Amino acid sequence: MVEAxxxxxxxxxxxxxxxxxxxxxxxxxxxxxxxxxxxVMTAIIGSFTDTVGALTLQNYALxxxxxxxxxxLRNTAIIVIFSVSLEFFAALVLALLINRKxxxxxxxxxxMMIPMALPAAAVGAMWITGLTAHGWMNSLLIYLNIxxxxxKVYWLAGNEWTLLALLIVLDAWxxxxxxxxxxxxxxQNIPKETQEAGYVFGGNYVTxxxxxxxxxxxxxxxxxxxxxxxxxxxxWLIIVLLVGFSRLPVLVERIVYYYDEVSGLDISYQxxxxxxxxxxxxxxxxxxxxxxxxxxxxxxxxxGT
Amino acid sequence: xxxxIKKPTNIFxxxxxxxxxxxxxxxxxxxxxxxxxxxxxxxxSTREAYRYPLPLLPTLVTKFEMTFxxxxxxLSVYDRTEKQYMTIMDTNDLKKMSVFxxxxxxxxxSVEEIETQIARLEEEDPIFFQKGTNxxxxxxxxxxxxxxxxxxxxxxxxxxxxxxxxxxxxxxxGLAGYAFARYYFxxxxxxxxxxxxxxxxxxxxxxxxMVIILARIGFYDxxxxxxxxxxxxxxALTIWxxxxxxLGIPVSHEEAAQVFGATRLQAFLxxxxxxxxxxxxxxxxxxxxxxxxxxxSAIILTQFNPTFAVVVYQTVLGAVGxxxxxxxxxxxxxxxxxxxxxxxRRYIRQMWGGVxx
Numbered sequence: 001m002v003e004a005x006x007x008x009x010x011x012x013x014x015x016x017x018x019x020x021x022x023x024x025x026x027x028x029x030x031x032x033x034x035x036x037x038x039x040v041m042t043a044i045i046g047s048f049t050d051t052v053g054a055l056t057l058q059n060y061a062l063x064x065x066x067x068x069x070x071x072x073l074r075n076t077a078i079i080v081i082f083s084v085s086l087e088f089f090a091a092l093v094l095a096l097l098i099n100r101k102x103x104x105x106x107x108x109x110x111x112m113m114i115p116m117a118l119p120a121a122a123v124g125a126m127w128i129t130g131l132t133a134h135g136w137m138n139s140l141l142i143y144l145n146i147x148x149x150x151x152k153v154y155w156l157a158g159n160e161w162t163l164l165a166l167l168i169v170l171d172a173w174x175x176x177x178x179x180x181x182x183x184x185x186x187x188q189n190i191p192k193e194t195q196e197a198g199y200v201f202g203g204n205y206v207t208x209x210x211x212x213x214x215x216x217x218x219x220x221x222x223x224x225x226x227x228x229x230x231x232x233x234x235x236w237l238i239i240v241l242l243v244g245f246s247r248l249p250v251l252v253e254r255i256v257y258y259y260d261e262v263s264g265l266d267i268s269y270q271x272x273x274x275x276x277x278x279x280x281x282x283x284x285x286x287x288x289x290x291x292x293x294x295x296x297x298x299x300x301x302x303x304g305t
Numbered sequence: 306x307x308x309x310i311k312k313p314t315n316i317f318x319x320x321x322x323x324x325x326x327x328x329x330x331x332x333x334x335x336x337x338x339x340x341x342x343x344x345x346x347x348x349x350s351t352r353e354a355y356r357y358p359l360p361l362l363p364t365l366v367t368k369f370e371m372t373f374x375x376x377x378x379x380l381s382v383y384d385r386t387e388k389q390y391m392t393i394m395d396t397n398d399l400k401k402m403s404v405f406x407x408x409x410x411x412x413x414x415s416v417e418e419i420e421t422q423i424a425r426l427e428e429e430d431p432i433f434f435q436k437g438t439n440x441x442x443x444x445x446x447x448x449x450x451x452x453x454x455x456x457x458x459x460x461x462x463x464x465x466x467x468x469x470x471x472x473x474x475x476x477x478x479g480l481a482g483y484a485f486a487r488y489y490f491x492x493x494x495x496x497x498x499x500x501x502x503x504x505x506x507x508x509x510x511x512x513x514x515m516v517i518i519l520a521r522i523g524f525y526d527x528x529x530x531x532x533x534x535x536x537x538x539x540x541a542l543t544i545w546x547x548x549x550x551x552l553g554i555p556v557s558h559e560e561a562a563q564v565f566g567a568t569r570l571q572a573f574l575x576x577x578x579x580x581x582x583x584x585x586x587x588x589x590x591x592x593x594x595x596x597x598x599x600x601x602s603a604i605i606l607t608q609f610n611p612t613f614a615v616v617v618y619q620t621v622l623g624a625v626g627x628x629x630x631x632x633x634x635x636x637x638x639x640x641x642x643x644x645x646x647x648x649x650r651r652y653i654r655q656m657w658g659g660v661x662x
Binding site: 009020021022025027028031032034035037038040042043046051094097098100102106108109110111112113114115117118119122123124125126127128129134135139140143144149150152170173176177200216227230233234236237240241250252255256258260272273276277279283284287289 | 325328329332333336337338339340342343345346355357358359361395414443466473476477478480481483484487488489490492496499503504505506507508510511513514515517518531533534536537540544569594597600601604605617618621622627628631632634636638639642643645646647650
């Protein structure tokens with residue numbers, strides 16, 4: 001009798017101990033269900049619903065038939081491909097060059113982090129004041145004697161290709177320093193012995209980099225690239241701040257355009273949800289594809305810890 | 306005696322070190338140059354802000370020349386670019402002159418002060434006088450003009466939202482972070498990847514349906530509604546950060562406390578929690594920073610009660626925007642971010658795997 005209750009109590013204790021982590025995680029699960037999963041489901045269902053609530057594919061048909069859809073898709077693709085690869089390689093080269101101990105590194109790393117910490121509105125204010133014809137960018141070029149006094153470069157007046165190039169450069173300014181720090185963090189964690197072993201066995205800098213450093217750095221690179229990939233597909237605010245809506249359409253800009261700019265139209269909400277789903281599908285696809293190609297699913301690895 | 310003997314190779318080494326530092330300086334300059342210009346621009350008077358090329362630094366003292374004009378008094382101001390006095394107005398309306406000095410030159414001179422100067426015109430002609438420039442004029446004007454006087458309430462609202470976001474993300478995310486660091490359980494990996502998953506759906510995509518959900522529970526266009534939305538992304542990040550903090554505190558500390566008769570909860574509160582406190586503070590600041598910076602969802606989820614970020618966005622975008630006002634708004638927005646970044650810089654690096662150079 002006594003023994004049975006003791007066993008029961010012990011079992012209960014073991015059970016309750018096993019429950020602790022689930023109890024700790026429960027609030028997160030509930031929160032995500034209420035404020036993430038639910039809006040996501042609403043968006044998904046909404047994208048298949050017409051104005052009177054019937055099931056339809058019309059929203060997608062509307063989006064695909066939109067004259068700005070293909071340009072938006074193309075512009076988004078260009079921004080993602082060029083900015084992510086440019087930012088990654090530039091950051092890697094910089095990280096490799098800086099990877100050593102030096103005085104003042106703490107303040108240097110802090111300064112490098114500033115661009116990423118700046119709010120979108122502040123970054124927008126910075127470039128808008130810089131890129132107007134009388135802005136500080138042209139003034140700087142005059143002070144550097146690159147421009148004749150009185151001459152101007154009309155940065156924002158070009159066609160969409162120059163705008164895209166400009167945009168990629170602006171994004172690079174903000175992102176490269178941070179990606180560099182992430183990669184630097186990864187480089188710092190590589191034990192010196194592994195690279196030294198490579199040199200002992202006759203490797204030169206390039207072979208050691210290719211066969212030893214980069215493979216060890218892979219988890220860091222994966223984490224950095226995937227976060228950038230997801231962020232790059234969603235660039236839009238800086239575009240709208242610089243050239244306004246519709247001049248250089250990208251997918252997320254279209255969502256805000258239909259939701260905020262022309263919200264009175266019959267099809268506004270349908271267009272917005274349709275575009276939203278297209279972006280969601282693309283982001284998920286790109287992220288999963290990247291994880292698959294880089295082999296993240298093939299082995300168990302820790303992210304961020 | 307104790308000085309090390311210099312070897313010939315040191316010249317090569319010194320050259321290498323020097324070029325390394327030149328490289329670092331160049332990189333830092335490239336990164337900070339745009340920031341320098343916007344800081345400088347935010348201090349320029351309206352007249353200076355529309356000079357071309359832009360002055361690199363604001364004038365600290367405005368120099369005036371005054372003489373009799375056709376319509377009253379002819380006021381000229383010294384222009385650094387032209388290196389001479391340039392006529393700006395000819396009037397006998399001293400009130401207008403004073404307003405002009407404030408609005409265009411960021412210089413505060415009352416009508417009485419101008420009259421005192423004019424009195425000197427009896428003795429000499431022309432007269433010269435100068436007055437210190439108030440380089441904070443743009444900031445003052447920004448708060449008065451932006452969002453037609455809505456900047457201060459918006460600032461208060463933003464602070465409320467940030468505080469609520471910190472409380473929600475840290476309490477909910479912190480628990481999960483602790484669970485992640487101390488227990489093995491089903492779904493641990495899902496938790497790990499949740500950061501990725503919640504980011505895969507664009508913020509805008511969540512914000513649109515959230516309008517309806519928040520409206521239904523009466524939280525639309527209210528700070529709490531935005532805090533709930535911001536917390537989604539922040540909880541995920543807080544799990545990451547707090548998990549790595551708790552992983553850094555040996556579990557043996559807690560076990561030792563339990564050996565001495567403490568319960569698991571007491572062990573956590575008395576031992577682990579104080580040790581984790583600085584890291585948790587950093588996580589809180591990070592959440593604050595993210596909520597402060599967020600603009601996109603705020604545009605969609607507010608109507609009559611915008612956040613500060615939205616007010617700045619509208620000033621930059623809208624017709625209100627003079628470049629120097631836009632710059633001042635951007636600076637007000639950026640300053641808290643940079644200050645917080647300074648405090649949590651070490652933790653951010655730790656989060657990415659610990660840069661220890």
